[in-house]
Amino acid sequence: MFQARIYVTLKTGILDPQGKAVKGALATLGYGKVEDVRVGKYLVLTLDYPDRFLAEKDVKEMCDRLLANPVIEDYTFELQEVAK
C-alpha cells in the first residue's frame, strides 16, 4: 500500500489569478510582507500496489494523463509506503 502526495502548480510565467487575489487579501489583512503567492493543487492518492516501482510508474502516468494539465501545469510527487 502506498500513498502518493502530488503537487500540481502552474508553470512559471503563467498568470495565476488565484494567487494574485490571495496575495491582495493577505495584504489587506496586514500581511504585506508576503511577496508572492502561487495556488496549486494537492492530491493524496492511496494505492493498493505491491511495489514501489510500479506505483511510481503509474502515478507518473496518471499525472501526465489526467491529474496535471501539461499545457499550463507542472507537477511533482512523493511516494510513501503505508500500512494497509
Add this chain to the structure above:
Amino acid sequence: MFQARIYVTLKTGILDPQGKAVKGALATLGYGKVEDVRVGKYLVLTLDYPDRFLAEKDVKEMCDRLLANPVIEDYTFELQEVAK
C-alpha cells in the same frame, strides 16, 4: 526570506466531490487500484520575513483566518528559508 508550502485538505469524513470524480476518472483510465483520492489546495507563499519564528506565527494565523476554512478543512505547512 522564507517559503511556506501550505497544504489544505478537506477534513476526513467530509465527502470530497472532486476526489470522488478523480477516482472515478482514474478507474476508467485503468487505474482501478487507486483506493482513495483526496483533492486539496497547495499554496506556496514567499515571505520577506527576518526570522523563522515570526514567519511561522504569521503563516499559522493566515491559515486560520483566511487560507483554510476550519469548518471543513485542515491544513499543514512547512517553512523553508530561501535566498533573497
Add this chain to the structure above:
Amino acid sequence: MKFGVVVFPGSNCDMDCYHVIDQVLGHPVEYIWHREQGLAGYDCVILPGGFSYGDYLRTGAIARFAPLMDAVSAFAARGGLVLGICNGFQILLEAGLLPGAMRRNDSLQFRCHDVYLRVENANTPFTNRYRPGQVIRMPIAHGEGNYYADPETLAELNREHRIIFRYCTGDGDVAPEANPNGSLENIAGICNKDGNVLGLMPHPERCSEEILGYDDGKALFMSVLHWWGLKREREVVARG
C-alpha cells in the same frame, strides 16, 4: 423601509436586487460600497450573488474581510435584516453569521436552472407570505452550493427550525433526485438563531416578475415588507 444592496468587487446580482426593490416593490434602496463602515439608516441589507473577488480562494472567503462586514455583523446583532443570496449566502457562512460551509457541487459543474423548494418554516421575517410546506419554484445558478454542517450543527438547525428551504420535487418530496448540488439534507437556505439573517442559494430576485416566467420569489421580499410593517405597529403600540 429602506434597503441596502452591498457591492463587493465581483458582485454581479447587485443590480438585479436593486431593480426588484426599486421597480417591483417600489421601495427606497441604495447600493452600499464594500469599503463603507456603517449601516445607519438601513432596515434590510442584501448581500447579492456574484463572484466576490472572483471567488478565487473559496467562495466568499475574501469578501468577508471587507470593511463593511463588521458593520453587517453589528447590524445583524442589533436585529437588522440581512439577506444573503447565493454568493451572499456563501459570504455569510465564511463570516460566521450563519453556520456551516459550502463545498463544490457534487456534479463539479456550475448549475443554472429552476428548482423546486419546500418552505420549511414560514414563520420568519423572510417567509411569512408563504404557507408552511408550500412548494415554490426558484432559479439556481452556482458552482458551490453543496451545503455542509457537522452533525451537531445540523441537529441544532433542525431542532430550531432554522432550515428555511429544502430542494424538493414538484410534489414537495425532499428526495435525492431533487437535490441539485449534493447539499446535506437538501438544504437550500438557513437562518440564524434570531431569524433575522437568511442565506439561500436560489435567486428570489430572478423570479419576482411574471415576465421572467413566474414570480414565486416576490413573496420573499413581500414577507420582509410585511414583517417590517408589523414590527413598526408593535413599536408604535409599545410606545403608546
Add this chain to the structure above:
Amino acid sequence: MDSKPAWAEMGLTAEEYARICDLLGREPNYLETGLFAVLWSEHCAYKNSKPVLKLFPTTGPRVIQGPGENAGIVDIGDGQAVVFKIESHNHPSAIEPYQGAATGVGGIVRDIFTMGARPIASLNSLRFGSLDDAKVRYLCGGVVAGIAGYGNCIGIPTVGGEVSFHPSYTENPLVNAMCVGLVEHKDIRLGRAAGVGNLVMLVGARTGRDGIHGCTFASEELSEESEQRRPAVQVGDPFMEKLLIEACLEVIRGNYIVGIQDLGAAGLTSSSAEMAGRAGTGLELDVSLVPRREKGMTPYEVMLSESQERMLLVLEPDKEEPVRKIFEKWGLEAVVIGRVTGDGIYRVRDGKTVVAEVPVKALTDGAPVYHRLGREPAYYREKKNQPVDTVPVPEDLGQVLLQLLADPNIASKEWVYRQYDHMVMTNTVVRPGADAAVLRVKGTGKGIALTTDGNSRYCYLDPYRGGMAAVAEAARNLSCVGAEPIGLTDCLNFGNPEKPGIFWQFEEAVKGMSEACRVLEIPVVSGNVSFYNETEGEAIYPTPVVGMVGLLPDIARRCTPDFKDPGDKILLLGGFSPELGASEYLALVHKIEAGRVPGLDLDLEKRVQACCRSLVREGLIKSAHDCSEGGLAVALAECSINGNVGALLEVEIEGRPDAFLFGEVQSCIVITCVPRDLAQVEAAAREKSVPYRLLGEVGGERLVIREASGRALIDQPVGEMRRVWQESIGNYF
C-alpha cells in the same frame, strides 16, 4: 538547426519583408519586424479576405457603426443601440480548451464595452468531432466549462448558441464567442487616438510573457510542432475583467476619455497602432513604463504580449487624475505610457532610447492584399450529383425519429447551457432552448432576440446555398419568436485560403450570405475571419457562423416553440418540399453526406418570415418553430417535448415517407393557434402569398403522424422522446 531569418520565423513572406524595407527605406530592426509581422498577419490585416468581405451589404437605416471598429452598432430606437460582434478562439481552444474558450469570451466582451456599451448577453457557436472520441469529450467539456467559468463570473448571461459535432473538427474544434451590449447613443466611444498631446493610458492587468505571437499562431495550421510551442497559452482572469467593465464604463459615462480600445490579438502593438491609424495621428509609447508581471522582459516581449484583461485609453492631460482615481477605486492599475503625436509616426521608446520608429499607416494599412484564386474542388460536383434516393426506406420510422432525437446534433443542448448562468441581469425572458433567446430592455417595452446559426454540411456540399441558409435560418429563428432581424455579425471559419479549393468555399459562402442579407435586408455590421483551420493538411468543413440580433417592438407579443394547449391547430407555413440530400437523417442513418442542399427561395423566405412575425404580433399564434436538422418530424417532436403534450397529425405524403418526415427544407415554420383563429391565420398567409397546410392538432401524450389512409408513420410517447432527447449528450460524459 535551420537558420531562417527572423522575419520568416515571425511568419512574414519574402515579398512582405521586401515591401516593409521599401516602405521604411531601410531594413527594420528586430522589434520593428515583430510589429509588422503581427499587424500584417491574417488575423489583424485580413489580407486574404478583404476583397471578398467587400461583398457584404453593410449599411441600412439602423446602422450606426458598420465593420471596421471593435464591434458593430445598430439603432433600436429611444436613443438606444445594440453593439455586437462574434469572434473565433479556435486555435487556443484546441490546445487548452478551458482557458482557450474562457479567454475567447473575455476578448469579445472587451470588444463590446470598449464601445461604451454594457455587455448584456453572450452567445457561442461550437463545433467538435464525434463525442465517441475521448479527446473530443475532453475538448468539449473543457470548452463549455471555460465559457461558463468566465461568463458566469463576469455576470453576463450566456443566453444562446449552437453546438454540433462532425469528424472534420476532431483535432480542430471551433469556438466562436459572441457578445451583445446595450448603449445610449451619447455614450458610444470609438477606438481613436485623437488629439495631439493627449495621454495614452494602459489599464488593467500587468503584462506578462503570455501569448506572444498568438495572432500569427492563429494564422497557421495546427501541427505537432504547434502543440510543442505552448507558451502561447493565456490564462483568463474573469474577476479582473469584471472590474475592468465597471471601471471603464464609469470613465466613459463620466465623459473622461477621448478614445478607448481593448488589447486583443497582438496586444499593445495592434491596439495602439490601430487607434492612431483610425485617428490619423502618431503615437509615442515608452515600454519602460508598462507594468510587468515578470522580470527581464524585452521591449519586444512587452509590445507583443497578449496578456489578457488590458485596455488602452486616450485622454486629455487634465483627466489623468480623475481617471486614475476611478481605476483605483476598483483596485486597478492605470498608468500613462505615452502620448498622441502629430507626425504620423509610431515611435516606441525604452526609457530614453528609441527602439522602433515606423509610419503608423505602414503598419495599419500597408499590408499587402492577396487576391487569391478560388477553384471549384473535385468533390463538389461528384457529391452534389450523387443519387441519394436509392437508400432503402427504414422499416420503423418511429425508431428513426428516436435515433435522430438522440443524435448529439439534434438532441437537447441543456447539458451545455445549464452550465451557463443564462439569467443573471434578469432580462432573459425567453431562455436557451427556444429558436432564439429574448431579452427585455428594462425601462422600455422592447425586446431583443438573439441567435447564432450555421450548417457546415450544407456549406461543404454547396457553400453558396449553405451561406444563404445560415443567414436565412438565423433570421427565421428570430422571426419565430416574433423579432425583426436588424443586424448580423459573422464568423467565417475555413481551412487554408492559399488552397484554391478552400478559397472557393470561402468566396461562395460569402456570396451566398451576401445575397441572403441583401434580399432579407439585414446589414452585416461586424465579423471575424478564422482561416487555417486544418490539421495535418485536412481542413474542417467550411463553417460560416451567423450571429443575428432582432428587435421586438412589444415584448408582450412574443412566441416560443412549445405546443401549448390540447385542441390547438397545427399548421405549416411555407412551401414544403423536403430533400433527402445533405440531411442529418441521411448522414446519421445511412452514413451518406451527399446530394443537393435544400433550395432556398429568398423571396418566399422573406414572406414566410414576415407572415410569422405579424402573426406573433397580432397575437394570433401560440407557438412557432422552424424546421431545421431532422426535418418536419423532429420539429414536431421538439414542439411536443417542450410543451409536454402530444399531437395528432394527418398528412398526405408525396414521395418517400422518410424524405417527407426527415428530409430537410428551408422556409418552413410549424405554428399553432386556437381553432377560433384558424381562419384568420389562413387568411393572413394567403394575403402574404405564403403557402401553408393544416397538419393536425395538439393533444394527448403521444406524437402521432399518420397518413390519410389511417396508417401511422410515427406513434411515439412524448415522455420517451423527451428522455432520449434530453439525456443524450449528458450520457457521453
